[in-house]
Amino acid sequence: MLNTFIQRPILSLVISIMITLLGLLALFSLPVTQFPEIVPPSVTVTAKYTGANAEVCAKAVATPIERAINGVPGMMYMSSVSSNNGTTIITVFFRVGTDPDVAAVNVQNRVSTVLDELPEEVIKAGVQTEKEVNSMLLYLNLFSEDEAADEKFVYNFADINVLPELKRIDGVGYAEIMGSRDYSMRVWLQPEKLAAYRVSTDEVIAAIRGQNVEAAPGKTGESSDKQAQSLQYVLKYTGKFIDVEQYENIIIKSNSDGSLLKLSDVADVEFGSFSYHMDSKTDGQPSASIMIKQRPGSNASEVIANVKRRMQELEASAFPPKMKFNYAYDVSRFLDASISEVVKTLIEAFILVSLVVFIFLQDFRSTLIPALAVPVAIIGTFAFMQVLGFSINLLTLFALVLAIGIVVDNAIVVVEAIHAKMNEEHLPPMEATIKSMHE
Numbered sequence: 475m476l477n478t479f480i481q482r483p484i485l486s487l488v489i490s491i492m493i494t495l496l497g498l499l500a501l502f503s504l505p506v507t508q509f510p511e512i513v514p515p516s517v518t519v520t521a522k523y524t525g526a527n528a529e530v531c532a533k534a535v536a537t538p539i540e541r542a543i544n545g546v547p548g549m550m551y552m553s554s555v556s557s558n559n560g561t562t563i564i565t566v567f568f569r570v571g572t573d574p575d576v577a578a579v580n581v582q583n584r585v586s587t588v589l590d591e592l593p594e595e596v597i598k599a600g601v602q603t604e605k606e607v608n609s610m611l612l613y614l615n616l617f618s619e620d621e622a623a624d625e626k627f628v629y630n631f632a633d634i635n636v637l638p639e640l641k642r643i644d645g646v647g648y649a650e651i652m653g654s655r656d657y658s659m660r661v662w663l664q665p666e667k668l669a670a671y672r673v674s675t676d677e678v679i680a681a682i683r684g685q686n687v688e689a690a691p692g693k694t695g696e697s698s699d700k701q702a703q704s705l706q707y708v709l710k711y712t713g714k715f716i717d718v719e720q721y722e723n724i725i726i727k728s729n730s731d732g733s734l735l736k737l738s739d740v741a742d743v744e745f746g747s748f749s750y751h752m753d754s755k756t757d758g759q760p761s762a763s764i765m766i767k768q769r770p771g772s773n774a775s776e777v778i779a780n781v782k783r784r785m786q787e788l789e790a791s792a793f794p795p796k797m798k799f800n801y802a803y804d805v806s807r808f809l810d811a812s813i814s815e816v817v818k819t820l821i822e823a824f825i826l827v828s829l830v831v832f833i834f835l836q837d838f839r840s841t842l843i844p845a846l847a848v849p850v851a852i853i854g855t856f857a858f859m860q861v862l863g864f865s866i867n868l869l870t871l872f873a874l875v876l877a878i879g880i881v882v883d884n885a886i887v888v889v890e891a892i893h894a895k896m897n898e899e900h901l902p903p904m905e906a907t908i909k910s911m912h913e
Contacts, residue, residue, distance in 0.1 A: 481904070490846075493854035500860040501853070506773045507609050507867045508805045514550065515574040516606040517581045519543070519564040521592070522599045531556035534593050539564055539601075542588040546580045548572040559751070565606070574605040574770070607647040609768035611778055613803035614785070615754075617761035619796040625760035626747050628797075629655035632762035635792050639784055640766060645777035647769030651762050653752035659721055660746040667740040673726055678740065681726045686715050718743050756800065763802070778806040812871045823878045824848055831886060840893065844885030851881045 478485070521535050536554045543552060543566055554564040568577050582603040589597055616632045632651055640649045661682070663675060691709035715721050722738035729735060737743065754763045766781060768774050785799060824845060832841040852874060864870055888910060895906035 490850050493857065494850050496857035497853035497855065500856040504856060504860055505771050505865040506775050506809060507768060507865050508774065508808060509609070510865060510867050510869055511770060512570070513608050514570050515568045515572050515577060517566045517568070517574070517578045518602075518604055518606050519566070519581065519585060520602045520604075521562045521564075521596050523560045523562065523593060523596050524599065525595070526560045526593075527558045528556045531560060531562045535562045535596055536564060538588045538591045539585055542584045543581055546577075546584055548577060548580075578603060578605040607767040607769065609647070609770070609774070610765075610803070611646075611768045611774060611805055612764075612766040612781060612801060614764040614766065614781075614799060615756040615761045615802050616764065616797070616799045617756040617759040618794070619759060619798060620794075623760065623794075623796075625754060625762075626655050626657070628760050629653065629747075629754075629762045630657050631794070631797070632764060636785075636788060637764065639788060640764065640781060643777065643780050643784060645769050645772035645774075645780070646766060647772075648767035649764060651764050653749070653754055653763075655762075656748040658746060658748040659715075659718070660744050661721065661737065662742045662744070664740055664742070671726075671735055671740060673735070673740055678726060678737065681724055681737070682721075685724050686721070687711075688713050718745055756802075775806050775809055778804065808868065812868055813866075816871050816874055819875050819878055820848070820852060823882050827882050827886065831889060834890075837893075840889050843889050844882065847885040848878065848881050852878060 519539060521531075521539065523531050523535055526534070532554075536556055539562075540552065540554060543549075543564065546566065548568045550567045550569055552564060552566040554562065556562045566577075566581055568574075585601055585603055589601065592601070616628060616636060618628055629651060633656065637649060637651060640646060661678070663678065668674070668678075689711040691711050693706060693708050695703045695706040697703045697706070715724075721743045722736060724737040726735045726737060726740065754761050756763075768777060782801075789797075789799065827848060828841050828845045831844055832838070855874065855877065859866075859870065891910040892903070892906050895901050895910055896903065899906070901909065
């Protein structure tokens with residue numbers, strides 16, 4: 475095999491060119507991530523039971539879901555966490571190599587079989603099943619320098635105008651705002667007034683649900699085959715309430731004297747946030763922190779560039795006055811620095827090898843051999859990386875840096891051995907090359 479390549483230099487040249495071209499093609503299509511995909515894929519099931527403590531969530535929510543999920547194809551193990559705010563999170567881990575999309579579908583199918591066993595509140599809130607995305611890309615902070623804009627306004631502006639745009643960018647696998655400051659109508663019940671009027675919380679909830687609805691009242695004046703109607707009216711209901719005053723006027727019950735007990739009599743109603751358990755600030759200003767993760771198989775640098783480009787477009791077209799943004803974390807900084815170091819090392823190796831070989835051998839043709847061997851070997855590596863399913867990440871870049879030294883060492887040793895055979899044994903170049911390669 476070695477003799478064939480030595481005796482047929484044109485064949486060797488063509489193969490080297492093909493390897494280089496395949497490596498260049500693979501270089502522009504390989505996924506770029508910070509770290510390799512060595513973490514087992516996982517699927518997260520999230521359920522919310524409003525008002526329940528951790529013990530109730532574990533018994534009423536976690537236990538039946540875990541029982542249904544157990545044994546799903548490819549599963550290794552699972553863990554669950556139930557908190558006192560009514561949230562249950564079950565994480566299912568799968569064997570390395572399992573398709574996360576297929577795993578998520580299998581888990582969703584298992585969860586759907588036990589929905590009837592879950593409490594009504596959990597079913598209404600919905601049970602979310604989604605694959606876990608581990609490759610972090612960006613932490614983006616959106617904040618306003620306007621003193622009138624509070625954290626609630628910034629969060630909801632980001633949720634309505636920014637987050638949907640980021641989720642549509644190709645390569646974004648997960649985008650979410652940290653915390654939960656959605657606009658919500660907060661009803662703060664007063665226990666002493668509930669006791670005085672002998673009203674339970676269930677009655678208050680039933681009254682709100684019964685009156686704050688999107689109803690379909692139908693029509694009046696519908697024609698029939700017996701009597702024609704000249705006028706027909708489509709009835710319209712006011713729909714769900716949007717003002718604090720409308721909520722305050724919700725009727726809880728009627729008293730024996732004919733008076734009405736309204737929600738404002740037993741509670742304080744305000745337009746606030748869904749939750750207050752997290753505060754987000756940037757340089758002392760209220761902010762919305764958006765976490766963006768990478769979809770497997772995508773190019774991290776390209777996705778980050780698209781995110782930054784889209785944010786600049788939104789800032790110019792959709793941002794209110796004094797609304798700003800910055801990046802608290804950007805993985806492309808590490809990737810760009812690593813790629814830059816590899817390119818720098820490759821150039822330095824190319825120059826140093828050529829210089830050292832030329833100084834000691836005093837032969838331009840001998841200098842050309844290791845100078846060409848380095849780029850052919852390194853660039854061709856990308857083609858084999860694509861075949862083996864590798865990505866360009868910090869570990870593979872570090873391996874390339876080490877490989878440059880190995881390639882350079884081998885090239886110098888072979889060239890030096892050939893010159894030694896030619897000088898000491900007075901062999902022609904072809905025979906010296908064949909003998910050196912067989913040693």
